[in-house]
Amino acid sequence: MSSSTALATVGGTRTDARTDVMAVNAAEEQYVTFTVGSEEYGVNILSVREIRGWTPESRLPNLPDYVRGVINLRGIIIPIFDLRARFGGGATAVTKRHVVVVIQVGERTRGILVDAISDILTIGHDAIKPPPDVDGGMVGAEYLSGLYTADDRMVTLLCVEKLFSVENSELDSATRALPALERAS
Amino acid sequence: MEDLSRFKQTYFDESAELLEVAESGLLRLTPGEVDSDEVNAIFRAVHSIKGGGGAFGFTELVAFAHEFETVMDGVRNNTVPVTTELVDTLIRANDLLGQMLAYAREGDPAPAGTTDGTVAALRRHLSGGDAPQVQAPAAAPAAPAPAPVYADDEDDEAGLFGDAMAAIAAARAAEDPVPPGKLRWTIVFRPRSDLLMSGNEPAFMLRALRRLGDATVECHTDALPNLQNLEAELLHLSWTVTLIADADVDLDKINDVFEFVADDCDIRITAEAPPPAAPEAPPPVTDPVPVATAAPPAVVAAVPEAPPKTPGADAPKAEAARPRPNGGGAEHAGLTSHTIRVDLDKIDRLVNMVGEMVITQAMIAEHVRELPPGEFQELLEGLEQLAQHTRELRESVMSIRAQPVSSVFSRMPRLVRECAATTGKEVQLVTSGETTEVDKTVVENLVDPLTHMIRNSIDHGLEGPEERERVGKPRAGTVHLSAQHRSGRIVIEITDDGRGINRPKVLSKAIEKGLVQPGATLSDEEIDNLIFLPGFSTADQVSNLSGRGVGMDVVRRNITSLGGRIGVYSTPGEGSRFVLSLPLTLAVLDGMVISVGEERFVLPLTNIVESLRPKAADLHGLVGKCDVMMARGEYVRLVYLHQLFGIPGAVADPTRALVVLVETEDGSRLGLVVDEVLGQQQVVIKSLEANFRRLDGVAAATILGDGRVALILDVAGLREMSRHMDSRAPRPPVAALPAPALEPV
């Protein structure tokens, strides 16, 4: 990691999308940002595998509405999460213009359905503000790695690991149609 | 040994197999009835591990293997009596050998003293007379062995020429003063006449000498008989070789050439310093073997290139007597071992590729179906053939991955032995169907469930010997482990002749744990199956055996995750039978594509009995809980897939929808209500769990011809779901659940 090139961009100057990730200083990281409705979110570019247009999903039974379904990503099957629904905004009415951000969380690959990709930002750690207490919302502060102001926009930086790490327990308690026999423990 | 390191993987793989061979052999080793073939096999296994280990310089491992092997050799020669203690020691030794292999594989030295205890135990079994044969571990540097049985690489090489060692050492000392430069060696080589009969060929030895320096060979033909007395296979020649060689060519190297014939010839080797030093001075440096009464040279021939041209008819005849490589076209590919080793990744790539091909083929078939009928007859026929070939290809590829279950079964005798020892029970294990083949992944995943189930059978199922005698059973209980193919699946049964499941106890336990409501009426079968519930354990105290943190619930989960089912059948006082059924492969299945609303699903063909559209008269409601249908003279419960999965827009009326009659492995049937049956198709099984999670009623997923994902249904899981759906209306808290499975099915 070279630091000389990166220092110039500390403070959140927007950089070209092709900026080499490896050249970015450790004190700053690149985020892919996208919109859901009027809000803008960002995820660390290192967790993004690809961005693809919407293709029809196959539904999965008995899961909350933010689990959109599964799609075939070149022979592997990945789940698609509807970010709008995840944040309590109801299921997205998809069009061909909607976009799936394919991310890698640990060994798992999954897609996030968003409205559109907006930008790639290089953001210095210093420029990230801690999230306010949003307790009581659909998404707790633990899923947010911070807030960032780009020009006059606010970008909510998501911590994908945490956003999806709870899914199993949450799915279990919320919707899993488990028979009594198997529930008992 | 740099070059050989590439064989380490082979070595470790093979050693793992050999360890198993040794272990299963050791487990069958019974005092008083020693099967020499069996003993030999164990010996060979240890021997091979040691041999390979030496090649890679695993000295600690080799030293230990040697100890082990020595005792096995004693067993083989009947000098070490087979006792129960011996067998235990040998089993421990085999385990330790496995550990040593693991250390070697990781490149770690074994912790100091790792083998001490076992080595001591092994040595105790050698009778007094044999004891001295046991060498100190080679790893210990100061292990002077009178006759090195095993030492490290270098020593061993030298040990090969044992006869002449002392003389050679002297020779080395004598050479020291000679200044750098050339030495002249004179070698008189007079083989015995039957030398050729051992396959040795003087010509090659002379050629080997030539590789050491400039050689002049004189061939002595004085002993040649005349032609009519000449015997082709006898040798009548002798040679004197003058070798001018660099100083680094020592007596070792020259002796080495005659290594194999030292006992079959007279040989005399002398060295001279360079001519200027002294014309006649140099005395023979050494004389390792009886000195030849060498005849004076009669013929002197300088040998430029070829091996010595032996005069007369001798050479051609000697040649004729041996098979000569006459290469040409008759080269046989020659590998008689009819197996090759293939990296598993390569096979998996092949499997995946075939999987993709199956999908592509299905896709083409789908498109072709939309063509106007009758116009593309040849295309259709071609496709039909392609489908056939694809199927065969798939089967061939799958068979590559198939393995007999014996690799799992063979681990069980040991387990039984251990369990028997721990519980104080007498147990006899009977296995059958070991050669039944199933996909490697399935085989590997069987180990844990089987281990636990057998433990369970011994721990909970079988009675102690006294109790068995009291009830008129033989003291030793029997556990029967069997495997067989049944309708496209592998069925494994574990049967014991123990006391059977104690139903009152199981039931009260289940009630106590809040798994079943007090007062609930459960059938025997339902009670028996309570043991698969999470957290269920019938042992009053968590015993050493079954209390290892896993219960039958884990077993069931493992089996289910493989697409398998497990059931138990028990008769009080007579025993229990656990039946496991698993798919033969985890990669592809024949399925029926069905649709419900906008969604499509795949039903495994093995589950389908038939599909039909019921008449209204065939349908009945059952105590307001569910619908049943009369099919083939029996009532079958209807399960609405759209209800179960919450799918909008499906056909709700069974008389307008289709009912697919399905059967689970345990033989129970239900009628699955779906919109349409779209057709039969091979599908490639794709994991839903790899990137997501398991879902109830879903066995896996697949990709259909249009690239869309379809879920593969798990029929038994659907049945479970439907059972509980009835009693779920407002979902009650866990502890207050009503008794399960009350409805007749």
Next chain:
Amino acid sequence: MKKKVLTVDDSRTMRDMVSFTLKGAGYDVVEAADGQQALGVIGANKVDLVITDLNMPVMDGLTLIRRLRATPAHRTLPILMLTTEADEKKKSEGRAVGATGWIVKPFNPEKLISVVQKVCG
């Protein structure tokens, strides 16, 4: 014209190593897992040298050597036996049944090649 060497060993590792080493030195190598198989290979191939392990299932090395020597065509076929120890008893047993020579396991590649050259050129 490559010379063809038959390596007979029940250990795959050992066969692989012998085979790899000798192929690298310009020999053709064929393999057999025991004495019985070896007889089959020799029946189907013109073999210039046999390198055999002694301890093998089905048919051991000494029996193989004995069987080969009993066949006129193989009376002078070079046969090297592999032994794990510098075991004089094994060597003399081998010699008694007609082995040409021996190679002590573990061997290094150079040693193997030099021994093979010594008995079959």
